[in-house]
Amino acid sequence: MRGTIVIAGIGHTAFGKLPARSTVSMNVEACRKALEDARIDKSMIDAVFVKYPTSGLEGKYGQKVAEALGLQPRIGGVWDQAGASNISMISFAAMAIERGQCEIALVCFADNPNSGSRKVFERSLGDDAIYGWFGVPAGYAMIAQRHMADYGTKHEDLAAVAIACRRHGAANPDAQLKSPLTLEQYMSSRYVVEPLRRDDCCLLSDGGAAVVVMNAKRARELGVPRPVPILGFGQGQTSWEVPQRPTLTSTCAAVSAQTAFRMAGVSPKDIDVAQIYDCFTITVLMTLEDYGFCRKGEVGHFVREGRIEIGGDLPINTSGGLLSETGMPGMQLVLEGVRQMRGTANRQVPDARKCIISNQGGIMHTHSTLILAND
Amino acid sequence: MTETSDFPLPEVTPLTAPYWQALAAGRLVFQRCRKCGHAWLPARSECNACLGDDVGWENASGRGRIVSWVIYHYAFNKAFRDRLPYNVAIVALEEGPRLITNIVNPEAGLAADRPVELAIGQEHGVALARFCVV
Numbered sequence: 001m002r003g004t005i006v007i008a009g010i011g012h013t014a015f016g017k018l019p020a021r022s023t024v025s026m027n028v029e030a031c032r033k034a035l036e037d038a039r040i041d042k043s044m045i046d047a048v049f050v051k052y053p054t055s056g057l058e059g060k061y062g063q064k065v066a067e068a069l070g071l072q073p074r075i076g077g078v079w080d081q082a083g084a085s086n087i088s089m090i091s092f093a094a095m096a097i098e099r100g101q102c103e104i105a106l107v108c109f110a111d112n113p114n115s116g117s118r119k120v121f122e123r124s125l126g127d128d129a130i131y132g133w134f135g136v137p138a139g140y141a142m143i144a145q146r147h148m149a150d151y152g153t154k155h156e157d158l159a160a161v162a163i164a165c166r167r168h169g170a171a172n173p174d175a176q177l178k179s180p181l182t183l184e185q186y187m188s189s190r191y192v193v194e195p196l197r198r199d200d201c202c203l204l205s206d207g208g209a210a211v212v213v214m215n216a217k218r219a220r221e222l223g224v225p226r227p228v229p230i231l232g233f234g235q236g237q238t239s240w241e242v243p244q245r246p247t248l249t250s251t252c253a254a255v256s257a258q259t260a261f262r263m264a265g266v267s268p269k270d271i272d273v274a275q276i277y278d279c280f281t282i283t284v285l286m287t288l289e290d291y292g293f294c295r296k297g298e299v300g301h302f303v304r305e306g307r308i309e310i311g312g313d314l315p316i317n318t319s320g321g322l323l324s325e326t327g328m329p330g331m332q333l334v335l336e337g338v339r340q341m342r343g344t345a346n347r348q349v350p351d352a353r354k355c356i357i358s359n360q361g362g363i364m365h366t367h368s369t370l371i372l373a374n375d
Numbered sequence: 376m377t378e379t380s381d382f383p384l385p386e387v388t389p390l391t392a393p394y395w396q397a398l399a400a401g402r403l404v405f406q407r408c409r410k411c412g413h414a415w416l417p418a419r420s421e422c423n424a425c426l427g428d429d430v431g432w433e434n435a436s437g438r439g440r441i442v443s444w445v446i447y448h449y450a451f452n453k454a455f456r457d458r459l460p461y462n463v464a465i466v467a468l469e470e471g472p473r474l475i476t477n478i479v480n481p482e483a484g485l486a487a488d489r490p491v492e493l494a495i496g497q498e499h500g501v502a503l504a505r506f507c508v509v
């Protein structure tokens with residue numbers, strides 16, 4: 001099915017602080033804009049896949065969104081792989097379309113932790129709270145510490161990721177955080193959970209985003225103006241909680257990427273631009289290694305001297321990523337990948353022909369990968 | 376000083392009671408599957424290697440090594456605000472199971488694979504499996 005399924009349309013709300021907007025309302029706005037972008041009437045939608053709002057899981061949420069869209073989808077509901085869900089749902093939509101289970105799918109996500117509750121990101125797990133073990137950043141810090149110990153990864157390497165994302169986000173009028181970051185500013189910013197500083201951690205954001213997924217032939221028949229072919233996708237799940245994980249320094253991102261590269265018939269050297277899930281800077285470093293862009297332990301060298309910035313060997317997160325554009329878990333990276341393949345990105349990578357996108361969730365528990373092409 | 380009523384104490388269940396009772400008696404215990412020999416923490420009712428449910432408790436030697444560690448500079452829970460900065464570590468016991476803990480003498484040097492020994496401590500009336508760098 002390489003290239004037979006396309007992303008036909010993309011849409012998103014404003015990002016940042018959107019008080020008084022419900023997650024259902026933001027999902028509807030994002031879906032309306034994605035349908036307008038695809039020039040598809042909503043009556044043609046027969047599948048609605050929804051990632052649940054991270055800050056508030058509620059039963060039958062997919063039905064609430066479908067009701068607000070005025071749709072009775074053949075296939076639909078909520079999928080939970082935390083931050084890996086959006087790409088996974090796009091891949092499930094593609095497979096369902098390929099097998100005739102539905103024809104045109106909406107895949108969407110919205111959340112409002114910035115104006116609502118952020119408790120989910122600060123809670124403890126099980127009985128370990130008595131030791132002071134709280135918060136998502138601490139899990140990633142535990143992983144970063146071991147990566148630094150095993151491979152000599154430096155604070156400057158983490159900084160290179162934050163600096164690239166903030167530089168790209170500063171040029172994005174839709175970005176929530178539009179201030180570039182210098183190495184000096186990074187090195188003097190306070191630790192949250194050492195070795196991670198404030199600038200290693202993604203934003204908390206309200207907002208929504210959606211894509212329309214359909215068959216390439218059907219998109220041509222319907223006159224979809226700018227369809228972007230899906231070349232490959234994959235998933236991987238580590239599942240172990242951080243303390244029980246046999247190794248902290250590699251993840252099932254490798255499995256996910258191998259599956260996606262094999263399906264797409266391409267390898268890392270064929271990729272021109274990447275949108276790498278940057279909930280924390282360490283996630284980007286390990287994903288680049290696990291995807292095979294460099295050898296394990298050599299990512300520090302790979303990201304230095306602007307190689308992951310526009311103009312470098314592998315520009316990443318060209319609209320700012322979770323560190324600068326919006327902290328929402330992953331769909332914004334898919335949208336930017338689509339814009340890069342259309343040639344319409346705000347910071348366009350010249351002649352970009354293939355884009356890889358990563359989504360991941362929990363504390364590197366789950367991973368999903370998407371490879372897009374420009375024709 | 377934080378009131379005990381505000382402190383995040385473990386919820387002792389029939390499954391976890393043997394673990395906490397052993398610590399109160401000065402011993403660290405872990406679970407081992409009697410069928411396949413797999414060993415683990417924290418407590419679960421089935422072995423996740425062979426899926427068997429014939430599970431027993433064993434005493435740990437108390438020796439292990441640091442897998443990784445972090446230093447909190449921000450208190451996600453206000454009960455820990457007056458302890459900042461404080462450490463949380465993952466320790467792998469020599470028998471295999473891994474657990475979240477605190478290192479009681481971080482000034483001795485926190486490092487990957489550094490050997491540690493059990494140093495049971497009290498926290499709001501609960502005996503905890505803390506460790507010291509040796």
